[in-house]
Amino acid sequence: MDQPRRPHARQVAHAGADALLLTRLRHSSYLRCARFPGAGGPMIRGILIAATFAGAVQAAPPREVKLGAALPLSGSESKSGGRLRDGYELGVELANQRGGVEIAGAHVPVKLTLVDDKSDGATDERAVEDLVNQGTDVVLGTFGSSLVEKGSAVSEKFHVPYVAATGASKALYQRGFKHLFGLQSPVEQLGNALMRWAEEEQQNGKLPTPARVAILWEKTSHGKEYAEAVKDFTGKTPRRRTAWQIVMDESFDLNSKDFKPVLERLKGMNADVVLVDAHLPDYITMHGQYAKMGLCHKLISYGARGPEREAREQLKASADYVTSAVWWSDEMAHNARTAEFVKRFNDRYKRSPDWYEALGYEAVRVALDAVHRAGTTDRAAVRTALTQLKIESLLPGGFLAFPDQYGGQAQYLFVVQQNLPDGSAPVIYPRIAAMKEGVAPNPGCPGSKLAGK
Numbered sequence: 001m002d003q004p005r006r007p008h009a010r011q012v013a014h015a016g017a018d019a020l021l022l023t024r025l026r027h028s029s030y031l032r033c034a035r036f037p038g039a040g041g042p043m044i045r046g047i048l049i050a051a052t053f054a055g056a057v058q059a060a061p062p063r064e065v066k067l068g069a070a071l072p073l074s075g076s077e078s079k080s081g082g083r084l085r086d087g088y089e090l091g092v093e094l095a096n097q098r099g100g101v102e103i104a105g106a107h108v109p110v111k112l113t114l115v116d117d118k119s120d121g122a123t124d125e126r127a128v129e130d131l132v133n134q135g136t137d138v139v140l141g142t143f144g145s146s147l148v149e150k151g152s153a154v155s156e157k158f159h160v161p162y163v164a165a166t167g168a169s170k171a172l173y174q175r176g177f178k179h180l181f182g183l184q185s186p187v188e189q190l191g192n193a194l195m196r197w198a199e200e201e202q203q204n205g206k207l208p209t210p211a212r213v214a215i216l217w218e219k220t221s222h223g224k225e226y227a228e229a230v231k232d233f234t235g236k237t238p239r240r241r242t243a244w245q246i247v248m249d250e251s252f253d254l255n256s257k258d259f260k261p262v263l264e265r266l267k268g269m270n271a272d273v274v275l276v277d278a279h280l281p282d283y284i285t286m287h288g289q290y291a292k293m294g295l296c297h298k299l300i301s302y303g304a305r306g307p308e309r310e311a312r313e314q315l316k317a318s319a320d321y322v323t324s325a326v327w328w329s330d331e332m333a334h335n336a337r338t339a340e341f342v343k344r345f346n347d348r349y350k351r352s353p354d355w356y357e358a359l360g361y362e363a364v365r366v367a368l369d370a371v372h373r374a375g376t377t378d379r380a381a382v383r384t385a386l387t388q389l390k391i392e393s394l395l396p397g398g399f400l401a402f403p404d405q406y407g408g409q410a411q412y413l414f415v416v417q418q419n420l421p422d423g424s425a426p427v428i429y430p431r432i433a434a435m436k437e438g439v440a441p442n443p444g445c446p447g448s449k450l451a452g453k
Contacts, residue, residue, distance in 0.1 A: 061106040062377045067092065067367060068113040068136035070127030070151055072143055075119025076255045079310055080143045080280050080356055084165055085114060087360020088140055090348055091368075101368050104375055110368065117142055121150040128154040137377040138163055138367040140360075141182075144279065145169035145222045146254070152180045161370070161383045165363035166356070168327075169221040173407030181386050181402045182409040183359050183366070183395070184327055187222050187303075191229030191275070193325040193414035194301055197429040197438060198273060202243060206440040207272060207298055214248035214271035216262060218278055223251060226277035226303060247271055254279065259286040263293055277303040284311050291318035298441035299323060307417065307425030308354060320421045321442045323428075325414040328355040328395055331427050331435050332415065338394045358394055366391070366400065396433075 069088060072081030092112040099107040113131060117124035124142050128151040131139055139155045141148050141164030148167030155162035156177045164172075168184035201207045215230050217223035227249060234244035247269045252262055263286070266274065274297045278286060283305035305311065306324030330342050330352050341361060345353040353361075367382075369391055374381040386402060393400035397412040416429035418438050428438035 059104075059376070061103040061108055062137075064109050064111045065101050065103075065368065065371055065377055066111050066113070066135055066137045067140055067364065068115070068131035068134070068138075069140035070115045070117040070124050070131065070142055071140075072119040072147065073114070073116040076281050077119040077143050077147070077279065079308075080166075081119070083354065083356035084143050084360040086345075086349060087165070087353070087357035087362075088112060088114070088364055090345060090357070091361040091364025093348075094344060095364065095368055101372050103372065103377070112364075117147065117151075119147070121147055124151045125154050127151075129158070132158045132160050136160065137371065137379065138382060140363050140367065141165050141167060143356075145172060146220055148172060148182075149221075152177065155179055159383075160379050161367070161386055163363045163367045163386070165359040169225055170406075170409060171221040171225070173409040175407075177407070179383055180408050181366070183363055183400070185410055185412045185414065186406075187225045187277070188229035188232075190303060190325045190414050191226050191277075192233055193416050193429065194275060194303075194323065195230060195233040197323070197416045198299060198440075199240075199243075200429070201299070201438065201440040209243050210245050211243065211272045211298075212245050212247045212270060213273045213275065214266055214269050215246065215250070216248070216266070216274070216276045216278075217251050218254050218282065219251040220254060223277045226275075227251075230275055252282075255281060257285065259289050260293070263290055263295065267293065267295060271297060273297065273299045275301050275303075278305055280305055280308055280311065284314055287311075287315055287319060287322070291315070296442060296445035298445065300442065301325070304355070306419055309351065312419070312423065317421065317444070319419050320444055321419060321439055323416060323418045323438070324425075325416045326355045327414065328358040329415050329417055329425070329427050330354070330358075331417075332394070332396070332433065335398070337392060341394055362394055362400065 071084055072078050073085065089112065092110050095110050100109040115127040115131065117127050124147050128139060139160055139162045141162060142151050143166050145167045148164050149172055152162045152164060156179050159179060162180050164180060164182040166184055167182050168187040170186045173182060198207060202209055202211060213234065215227050217227040231246060234240050234246060248266060248271060250262060283302040301323045304324055304326050306322040312319055332338060342353060345357060370382050370385040370389055371377055373385040387404065390399060390401040392398060395412055396415055400410055402408040402410060415427045415433055417425045417427050419425050426435040428434050428436060
């Protein structure tokens with residue numbers, strides 16, 4: 001841990017003079033007059049505030065800004081954790097190339113410390129506490145709601161800002177925490193985005209009316225909120241209650257290895273639309289078994305999963321026409337800030353970024369912007385800056401903030417994309433952002449009337 005710098009002799013003299021002045025004022029009969037009854041009066045408060053501010057201005061800038069993250073670099077979530085790491089590292093690299101963070105007129109370099117939490121909640125808790133004890137100024141989040149739940153609680157305990165690049169479950173932000181700031185819009189909006197696109201396809205005659213819907217969801221708060229969002233959408237109006245029939249609503253354990261039993265039940269449901277909420281490993285495993293069983297449906301989605309490089313390589317053509325709703329797409333590079341990120345990422349990693357990396361990059365940018373605005377690495381001051389922050393962003397809508405009424409969770413729309421046989425995954429919804437028309441029903445099925453049988 002860095003040793004504090006020794007103050008300059010002139011600063012010591014000023015500090016001593018300030019202390020002497022305040023001592024004399026506290027004992028002065030002037031403070032006992034009727035207008036200023038005691039040391040809590042307006043004048044002494046003003047002097048105290050001014051002296052405190054003067055001390056803050058005189059403080060030397062830190063030697064470095066310390067960011068730290070515990071994230072899954074091994075274990076079940078390692079693929080996603082590795083993507084998040086790439087976003088973090090690029091964000092810090094570009095910040096340092098630009099001279100670091102400007103604090104009190106000085107350019108301060110950024111140091112990033114990464115620790116493997118091994119996809120385990122208890123390990124993540126210990127790792128975050130270690131980062132805090134090492135003097136980390138801002139903790140960057142791990143991957144996924146379940147792990148964020150653990151790490152953010154430790155950060156809250158020690159009053160350290162925790163900027164969560166991932167963690168979309170709104171339950172995370174309903175715990176009354178004051179130091180948690182989440183970049184992912186709520187998962188319920190993910191379910192809504194998928195259903196709005198499906199509703200358009202249905203109204204255009206591309207999906208049947210009524211359509212039979214099967215919902216499969218991971219047994220987490222993330223999965224539960226996804227399923228509730230779909231059911232809320234389909235039951236919201238009399239017309240929707242007629243247009244959509246929920247024929248299956250079933251959860252599964254996270255990181256399962258065998259989905260055949262649940263897929264056998266799905267096979268018997270004669271569903272038209274299959275909506276799954278799954279993390280990347282479960283998406284790859286489930287859809288691989290789904291394809292081997294010869295299943296095919298008019299519309300299938302795995303929530304926010306679909307176009308990931310690892311999935312396309314393993315699932316090949318069976319992943320064509322999988323539809324997903326995501327927090328960001330590289331096809332949104334319509335402004336200079338986003339275009340620069342995509343180019344820099346391609347230059348460094350020789351591949352295109354997905355939403356994982358974009359959110360990691362934005363988390364670093366947000367954390368450093370808050371430090372700059374605070375003018376210090378003082379954790380309380382940085383937390384205050386985060387509560388007030390509203391900046392231009394890569395994310396949909398173009399701005400990012402952490403509204404207090406949502407517990408510090410960002411709010412913006414999802415974009416819907418669809419895997420195509422050429423390896424691309426263009427944005428298909430909302431229409432204003434669409435690069436191509438979505439495809440429904442799935443032309444890969446052996447006949448739309450037979451889909452699901």
